Amino acid sequence: MKQATPPSLSVQPVAVAPGVVLHDLCKDYGTQRAIETLGCEIRGGEFTVLLGPSGCGKSTLLRMIAGFETPTGGRITLDGRDITALPSSQRNIAMVFQNYALFPHLDVADNITFGLNVRRTPKAEQAQRLDGVARMMGLAALLARKPAQLSGGQQQRVALARAVISGRPVLLMDEPLSNLDAKLRAEMRVEIRALQRRLGLTLIYVTHDQVEAMTMADRIILLNAGQIEQSGTPEEIYSRPATPFAARFIGSPPMNLVDAADLRIAAPPGTIAGLRPEEIEIADDGDGLPVRLTGHEYLGADILVSVMAGTAATARLILRRPARLGLPEGPELHIRWAPAALHLFDPKSGRALTAAPAATAPGHRAAG
Amino acid sequence: MRRETLHAWLLLLPAAVLLASFTHIPAIETVVNSFFSTARGMRPSHFVGLGNYRNLIADPTFWQAMRNNLLYAAITIPLSMGIALAMALLVRGRIGGRGFLRMAFFTPTVLPLIAVANIWIFFYTPGFGLLNQIGALFGLPNMNFLGQGATALYAVAAVSVWKEAGFFMIFYLAALQTIPPSLIEAARLEGASSWHVFRRVTLPLIMPTTLFISVNAVINAFRLVDQVFVMTQGGPDNASTLLFYYIYQVGFQFWDTAYAATLTVVMLAILVAIAIGQFFLLDRKVHYR
Numbered sequence: 036m037k038q039a040t041p042p043s044l045s046v047q048p049v050a051v052a053p054g055v056v057l058h059d060l061c062k063d064y065g066t067q068r069a070i071e072t073l074g075c076e077i078r079g080g081e082f083t084v085l086l087g088p089s090g091c092g093k094s095t096l097l098r099m100i101a102g103f104e105t106p107t108g109g110r111i112t113l114d115g116r117d118i119t120a121l122p123s124s125q126r127n128i129a130m131v132f133q134n135y136a137l138f139p140h141l142d143v144a145d146n147i148t149f150g151l152n153v154r155r156t157p158k159a160e161q162a163q164r165l166d167g168v169a170r171m172m173g174l175a176a177l178l179a180r181k182p183a184q185l186s187g188g189q190q191q192r193v194a195l196a197r198a199v200i201s202g203r204p205v206l207l208m209d210e211p212l213s214n215l216d217a218k219l220r221a222e223m224r225v226e227i228r229a230l231q232r233r234l235g236l237t238l239i240y241v242t243h244d245q246v247e248a249m250t251m252a253d254r255i256i257l258l259n260a261g262q263i264e265q266s267g268t269p270e271e272i273y274s275r276p277a278t279p280f281a282a283r284f285i286g287s288p289p290m291n292l293v294d295a296a297d298l299r300i301a302a303p304p305g306t307i308a309g310l311r312p313e314e315i316e317i318a319d320d321g322d323g324l325p326v327r328l329t330g331h332e333y334l335g336a337d338i339l340v341s342v343m344a345g346t347a348a349t350a351r352l353i354l355r356r357p358a359r360l361g362l363p364e365g366p367e368l369h370i371r372w373a374p375a376a377l378h379l380f381d382p383k384s385g386r387a388l389t390a391a392p393a394a395t396a397p398g399h400r401a402a403g
Numbered sequence: 404m405r406r407e408t409l410h411a412w413l414l415l416l417p418a419a420v421l422l423a424s425f426t427h428i429p430a431i432e433t434v435v436n437s438f439f440s441t442a443r444g445m446r447p448s449h450f451v452g453l454g455n456y457r458n459l460i461a462d463p464t465f466w467q468a469m470r471n472n473l474l475y476a477a478i479t480i481p482l483s484m485g486i487a488l489a490m491a492l493l494v495r496g497r498i499g500g501r502g503f504l505r506m507a508f509f510t511p512t513v514l515p516l517i518a519v520a521n522i523w524i525f526f527y528t529p530g531f532g533l534l535n536q537i538g539a540l541f542g543l544p545n546m547n548f549l550g551q552g553a554t555a556l557y558a559v560a561a562v563s564v565w566k567e568a569g570f571f572m573i574f575y576l577a578a579l580q581t582i583p584p585s586l587i588e589a590a591r592l593e594g595a596s597s598w599h600v601f602r603r604v605t606l607p608l609i610m611p612t613t614l615f616i617s618v619n620a621v622i623n624a625f626r627l628v629d630q631v632f633v634m635t636q637g638g639p640d641n642a643s644t645l646l647f648y649y650i651y652q653v654g655f656q657f658w659d660t661a662y663a664a665t666l667t668v669v670m671l672a673i674l675v676a677i678a679i680g681q682f683f684l685l686d687r688k689v690h691y692r
Binding site for chain 2: 102103122124125129130132133134136138139150153154197201
């Protein structure tokens with residue numbers, strides 16, 4: 036192993052990153068309720084993604100953890116310590132903002148060491164930590180530049196460096212990749228994930244992009260209309276969505292959700308049946324549910340086939356199959372699926388009926 | 404000539420004629436006049452070279468006006484800018500009656516200056532003026548603010564500060580609103596105090612506005628005439644004579660137009676020098692986005 040770089044506090048992994056627990060947290064804006072009473076545990080050292088559509092309250096939740104918004108009710112604890120009433124600076128958290136919030140009048144070095152300066156860290160230690168962080172983030176050649184002279188990806192890196200140099204074990208990120216182009220976004224996803232692993236940070240990451248959530252997260256907390264829809268690992272949420280919302284939000288194209296009766300499944304009226312596109316296959320032997328071919332979309336490796344099912348041919352299903360198998364000969368087809376692939380959702384509660392419930396964090400309250 | 408070029412010149416013509424006839428030609432003529440004597444009765448104007456400038460250096464009233472003007476600028480510019488920034492910071496946040504406060508701070512700018520000056524004359528009036536009445540409650544002696552050489556200039560300067568601060572506040576308010584809130588939040592998160600945020604983040608980011616305002620404030624300080632005209636007429640004993648008022652006196656009361664032109668050239672030279680100095684001095688500290 037090659038000689039390690041000189042000891043630098045900022046590059047060393049956090050020994051044991053603390054977890055964050057939200058206890059019955061809620062937030063009102065006037066008469067508008069932004070966050071319904073919710074509770075969840077964000078485990079120390081994990082990469083947790085708060086995922087949801089815009090307006091679901093994920094940013095509000097993050098800003099409450101950061102201390103920029105005061106909760107209407109409930110408590111936030113970090114490492115067992117109640118931080119609900121503490122000012123942001125005393126919460127031992129760092130944050131990367133959506134627009135990076137770099138100080139435009141300061142050069143990269145001063146931006147990164149801004150917090151150390153505020154906290155009167157000795158100059159020698161500042162220089163040492165800056166050196167370590169700049170090298171780790173590949174910013175060493177850019178330290179004298181102003182933010183306006185940097186590309187979007189470089190600005191993102193400076194914002195990350197500023198958060199990392201603080202040595203704070205909890206890092207919050209608010210849609211940090213939304214201003215980058217697709218290629219850069221893919222690169223930064225890998226980089227942020229690697230950084231979190233390397234430093235052992237507790238990372239709370241807000242996004243509306245399910246791809247970011249699926250590729251980076253240890254654990255996803257899926258939010259909808261100020262409530263937790265489901266929380267669990269990406270695999271759990273993908274394979275066992277707890278609600279039709281979760282089923283639709285994760286996966287591209289999303290899970291097919293149709294009336295169970297249209298698939299000739301015996302279930303109480305109104306039950307919603309869900310099938311992932313890749314779980315449906317064409318039955319070449321003519322055995323299975325009869326459907327009518329209505330269209331297709333060629334994606335390169337795969338092909339998406341649209342079919343209509345049901346007595347009145349009103350249930351639209353999309354199925355994914357390898358493109359090398361070609362488009363099935365229609366228009367009359369039969370489809371089938373493995374019994375385990377079928378998801379059923381209760382007509383009243385909207386919760387999943389099949390299989391054991393996905394592992395949820397303590398304190399998680401099921402809606403309905 | 405190309406047709407488009409002709410159109411371009413025709414479209415420029417109205418503005419060019421106005422600018423030339425009211426700004427450029429008079430400016431050049433002023434410089435030319437400053438090298439000639441004033442035509443009087445039978446004696447036509449003749450070239451005197453730097454004669455007018457020699458008279459100017461020997462003119463005690465000019466130096467008095469100069470001193471007054473520098474003192475006036477030294478008082479009004481920092482005070483009005485400081486108050487403007489303080490007011491802008493106050494009415495930026497979410498406080499009760501914000502709309503009313505903003506309006507109240509801006510009102511002095513909207514009021515016509517002649518009316519304002521007359522209101523202040525009443526405030527300053529010896530005996531029954533507002534300031535003396537308030538002073539009397541605390542047992543202070545009767546003061547003639549505008550009639551005393553020791554206080555006349557300060558009394559005029561106070562009105563200027565009151566009037567200018569509200570105007571400059573608008574620029575500061577606009578500048579403050581362009582600072583993204585996340586910058587302040589980021590600084591807060593790092594533990595920066597309000598003072599630190601103000602000094603290290605807010606102040607540097609509004610420097611372009613500060614430069615703009617300071618150039619304007621300097622020009623205003625040397626351009627002031629109407630207020631002096633209404634309130635003190637430069638008196639007593641030239642104690643409140645400012646440069647521009649002196650130019651007005653020389654030009655239109657004494658009708659020594661050549662000497663007035665000389666004074667104007669000197670004042671313009673001072674203003675240009677200050678403006679250039681401000682840009683070069685402050686430019687290094689100003690961050691433009």
